[in-house]
Structure formats: C-alpha cells, structure tokens
Amino acid sequence: MIEACGVHRTFGGVSVLRGVDLAVRAGELVTLSGPSGSGKTALLSLLCGFDLPDRGSVLPGPASWSACAVLPQSLGLASELTLEENVALPLRLAGREVAGVTELLAELGIGHLAARFPAQVSFGQQQRAALARAVIARPAALLADEPTAHLDAVSAVAAVGLLRRAADEGAAVLIATHHDAVHEAADRVLVLADGQVS
Ligand SMILES: Nc1ncnc2c1ncn2[C@@H]1O[C@H](COP(=O)(O)OP(=O)(O)OP(=O)(O)O)[C@@H](O)[C@H]1O
Numbered sequence: 001m002i003e004a005c006g007v008h009r010t011f012g013g014v015s016v017l018r019g020v021d022l023a024v025r026a027g028e029l030v031t032l033s034g035p036s037g038s039g040k041t042a043l044l045s046l047l048c049g050f051d052l053p054d055r056g057s058v059l060p061g062p063a064s065w066s067a068c069a070v071l072p073q074s075l076g077l078a079s080e081l082t083l084e085e086n087v088a089l090p091l092r093l094a095g096r097e098v099a100g101v102t103e104l105l106a107e108l109g110i111g112h113l114a115a116r117f118p119a120q121v122s123f124g125q126q127q128r129a130a131l132a133r134a135v136i137a138r139p140a141a142l143l144a145d146e147p148t149a150h151l152d153a154v155s156a157v158a159a160v161g162l163l164r165r166a167a168d169e170g171a172a173v174l175i176a177t178h179h180d181a182v183h184e185a186a187d188r189v190l191v192l193a194d195g196q197v198s
C-alpha cells in the first residue's frame with residue numbers, strides 16, 4: 001500500500017505540495033502526471049522516505065521501507081558494481097538466493113551488457129538496469145520516477161510490461177511519467193497540479 005494523507009512540503013518559502021492525498025492498493029498500477037516542476041519527484045521522495053513532509057503522513061512508513069523499491073529519476077546505480085551486480089544487490093542485501101537476474105536483463109534487452117559497469121553503457125541502458133534492480137526482489141510497493149524517460153519505443157514497451165507484471169503479481173506501483181504509453185498501462189491516472197493530486 002502506498003498512501004499520502006494531507007501532505008504538505010515547502011522548499012525555500014515555495015509551497016510545492018499543498019495537501020496531497022492519494023492511495024495505491026496492492027495489485028494496482030497508478031501513474032502520476034503533471035508539468036515539469038509540479039512536484040512529482042518531491043512527492044515520490046516523501047513516499048519512499050528520502051524526505052519528510054512538513055505536515056501530513058505517508059505510507060510506506062519506516063516499518064515497511066524494506067518492502068519498498070525505488071527507481072529514482074537519477075537512477076542511483078552503484079558505479080563500482082556491474083549491471084548484473086547492481087540488479088542482484090536487493091536480493092543479496094535481503095540474504096536471499098540470487099536468481100532471475102540474467103533473465104530480467106535479457107527481457108530488457110541488456111543481457112549482453114551484464115558484466116559492464118554503469119559508466120560503460122548508455123543512460124537508457126542504465127535506466128533499464130535500474131528498473132530490473134527495482135523489481136528483482138518482488139517488492140510490495142514500487143515507486144518509479146520517469147522510468148521510460150531515456151528509452152526508445154521498443155525498450156519502453158518492455159519496461160512498461162515489467163512494471164505492469166509487478167502490479168499483477170501484487171505490488172502497489174506508483175509511476176511518475178510524461179509518457180502516454182505508461183499511462184495506457186495504468187489502472188488509474190492521477191494529475192499533480194497546483195500542489196494537489198486529483
Ligand atoms: N530539495 C529542494 N530544494 C529546493 N527546491 C526544491 C527541492 N526539491 C524540489 N524543489 C522544487 O520543487 C518543485 C518541484 O520539483 P520536482 O522535482 O518535484 O518536479 P517534477 O514534477 O518532478 O518535475 P520533472 O517533471 O521535471 O521531473 C520545483 O520547483 C523544484 O525547484
């Protein structure tokens with residue numbers, strides 16, 4: 001479950017989020033649209049615990065952050081790990097068996113790049129590795145910020161398919177995106193404008 005209740009956030013006197021309410025249930029894929037600068041990334045940062053609201057509450061909270069996967073707009077791949085090692089990381093950190101990494105990379109068309117480091121592949125290829133890392137451990141909640149921003153049409157279809165599958169397997173999935181192809185795969189589309197979600 002992903003939830004925001006009455007969330008407010010101000011940056012340097014500018015009120016960016018002004019009473020945001022939203023809820024994404026398990027098994028649901030919801031997209032969040034809104035103009036550049038409307039506060040989508042700020043909202044996702046609050047939902048995943050990277051930032052704290054000035055007022056209001058969010059889920060997942062600290063008790064369930066470990067079950068939440070995040071695909072940040074900046075990706076956040078570990079530069080000293082190969083793509084394969086980056087994708088395996090959530091499983092290793094959870095003490096689980098490392099399985100499915102090769103298949104996932106192949107599904108996203110980057111199987112041949114598994115042994116490369118992030119700096120040795122394109123940004124779109126890094127983006128696909130970051131997506132694989134976000135879904136590999138089957139998180140209960142998944143927050144993805146512009147997951148198809150740097151992808152061509154074919155790669156975007158594969159990426160959207162993966163996110164849809166995560167929801168179909170039971171995850172609550174919230175995606176900030178400008179892309180119609182992602183909105184078309186959603187159960188609901190939310191719009192962030194003037195500091196509120198509708
Ligand atoms: N840490 C911060 N300090 C100051 N201002 C911030 C901070 N984070 C966000 N902002 C401001 O809040 C507003 C919303 O930014 P945000 O990155 O959430 O927009 P966005 O909807 O994700 O845009 P985009 O579609 O371009 O990714 C912007 O005006 C931004 O300058």
Ligand SMILES: [Mg+2]
Pocket residue numbers: 040041042073145
């Ligand atoms: Mg953003």
